[in-house]
Amino acid sequence: MSTSIPFDPSLTLGNIVPEDHLTVLDKISTLQTPIDNALDLLNSSIMLKRKLKMTMQELVNLQVDTTEVSKSMDDVSKSIGTAASEYAKVCVKNMPEIAKEKANIPQVSHNIESPIDYNRSQIKQLPLSSDSLTMDAQYFSFDETGQSSDSAMSSLKSFVSASTSFLGNKRSAEATASTMSQVNHQREQHGIQGTLVITANCTHKMADIFAPFFIDVDKGIRAWNELFPDDMIKTNDPASIAKIAEEQQTQKEKFFNLLSGATFGSSFVGMVHVLKESKTQSSQAMYSAAASLQAQMEVGSWFSSFEGGFGVSSSFSNSAKRLLSSQQISSHVSLVTMGIIPTIEANDVQLAVKQFSQFDPAEMMGKLADLQNATASEQASVTSAAQNARTGGQMMSIEAAKIKSVMSSVSEHQDGSNKMLDINSLMTAFTDFVNKAIAGNVGVPINFYLKPITASQLAQMWVAKYFPGKYVTSAGDDSTPEEPKENTGGGDSGN
Template identity: 45%
Template sequence: MPTSIPYSPSLVLGSVVQPAAMATLLEMAALQGPVDAAQDTLNSFISLKRGLEMTASELVNMNIDPKSMLDKMPDVKAQLEKAAVNYATTRVQQELQMQPLRAKVQLVNAGVESPIDYQRSAPKQMPLAADTLKMDAQYFSFDENEQTAQNTISNIQRFITLAASDVGSDVAFETAQSAVKQVNRQRQMHKVAGTLVLTASCTHRQATVLAPLVLDVDKAVRVWNQLFPDAKDKIKPDANTMAQIARQEGTTAEKSFNIISGATYGSSFVGMVHILRKENTQTSQQRESDVEELQVMADGKNFYSSASGSLGMEETDAEDEKALLSRQEISSHVTVITSGVILGIAATDIQMAVKTFATEEGKTTMDALAALANAGNQDVQSMQSLAANARSGQEFTELQANTVKSVLSKLGEIQGMKVKVLDVNSLMTAFDNYVTAARAGGIGVPINYYLKPITRTQLAQMWMTKYYPDRFLEIEGDDSKVAPPVAAQ
């Protein structure tokens, strides 16, 4: 997997190089090298294995025996396994060493003023590098839909027992058993899991250089004295001292500092998204209140219900007896790390919805009514038994109707709700924006620095050339005579 490009905010075009910051970046890049090499080796063997398998399939289609080629597959698999183990081992080792180095890279830094004369210097874009793209993507998707139906009579049996308790507890229990053979309970689980890991790194052909690069020698002297505060290293702005320093050019004691005069650029994109969406819809006929509370509520309606041949529960009462448990759980973990570009990331609307419930196959309400009818046929066919059967059938029918009405009336309240989340589509949108920006150019972080050394004798010579042009041979340490001044933007 291409790693994120190490970058220090303290190293910008025209700035004085901080040796510690540059050393940290170079060390980080050295540690990332083996990881990228191990990843490239692993990808090459994966590509080799896939390619050989596809070639074998093509040979079979052309009636050519691929046996000799397939004999080499065990060697390829062994090398692939070895490369995978080496990549995992290398990455773990290098990551452990990278952590303390990352801690050294500060977002906020303070440094000395650049000695560049920005009024006369100007950055220039030049095609000194090359455009390249390295991408690696891994995607996993899992979609599961599970439906289960469970039969239970305990809840509805207790409900009807309460409704008919005025005729005696024993009779009420037997009536509930014979009137209700089943109650449908359905649970539906829909789970969608998707994981996408997408990495890419680019190099860009456009380099930026300061051309012309013009130094302000007075600023440069002040910068030198800040960087080298010892008395023996300081530069005193007088003619005698400057003339003495100018004669020391080329000695072993000559010190210097560097400024960044140009850079080539690259960019990187590292993104990972894992989204898990669970939709859990459960319908059941169950009691949610204590028996004592429902007994008080049911007693007041038992007489009227029995007399009219109906099960006297209103919609508000049915809500206390029946429940629709519909839950949607969305968990999303998104990580995007970019170097050299800031991307737009779009959220995706997730429709909030629930699944409707259905009766269990083979055990419909009509089956229950048939059971009631069969039970009634076993009795002596008299006017009283026919009336009892009709009343029981009406009670069960109204019970089922109230169940469906009270449950479905709550579904519409959930439909139409939306929630914004970041998912796989969001990551792909960000990657499309990254590729578009990379093709357009003008982005990136420095991956190669052009350093211009500034020595003590060089500053002394430039100072003498500026203030005493007739005493020494004119020496230029910048581009002040190469190009005409550039107007400030």
């Protein structure tokens, strides 16, 4: 992906430029240029392949021969592979070197006070550059949901059947069927995986320039003496001034640079990888108490049958209802912006279970068919109608109890939520980045206007300040030098 704009916080407008810091930025830019060029070539090849594919499809619709276009697409495919290989090679080679050079850029530094006279100087914004945007985005999303439902009751069925065999085949079958209806096991797995990578580099047309540009000569001399202790400017030493005059406009003449102007750029490099896995397990199990079956089955079944309910007392069975919902979320977010600080918003992640019981229409129709078979008789009577009503009431009681127990267990899980950074957060940040880039007045310096300051300039400015109009001097800033006053000859002209 595209690299971020190299930036040194010590290179601020108006400051004295540390030469070693500027050298580091030049090295980083030199190392990043092959990476950006290789990426541009790769993206251009991919775009060409897609354009040719669309063109070939259009030619097919027009019934035009596409043999040559197809051959060209094969060549483009090979060039894409070559470009991707070169891009990978140059990244592997230059990225460690870039990291090594960036380690030489301190986040906190100190510098000598700038000699600029901020009270008189002004910063103007001029459209000296241009607006541009280079963006590269890659997005991958994968969503999978799997559900399973089973009733694993072979052992439970045989246990209940054997325990109730003394009641007769009919009653034993009814008890076994009632137990089976209580046992259900469901599993659900839901996995979401998404990755978004966005890189963008911008340049901005507005440049900041000191105009007018004024220097405080006393501060300038103090800064010079700090930077060059072996070649100090001594205003009280004529020999020092004479030496400065001798080295003027020669190769021996030293200087330091002031950052008098700059054009700006901004960059956005962001990546989000989110992996969310949720698992839901819902089950109901009945464990029969065989020791109490023989003593209580007859009486308990008789009472519950005439009440229109289901089952017997609590000593007959223990209904254990379980609901387990687990959710695992991993999120990796990386964002580096230069020149613009975008808005970053966190989004809510709901903690809830999607499905807990089977409410399938086909299953409900099957239950109705079972009810019809259970209540069917060859000859209707008052007794059979009452029995049918009790059987229907038992089924409705079973379903109502199951729905109530399941939903009551779920309500607590739907209240929870956490905040996290996800793909939507990165898109919000990028949208805000573009809006602020369009608005302007942002960015980090990418092109520097340097104003060299020599010892002779400072010496002449000092003379012009303290001996105005006495000597011929040149200004080192935007001030107008004063010409020396001419001798009017007011002496003894007649002698």
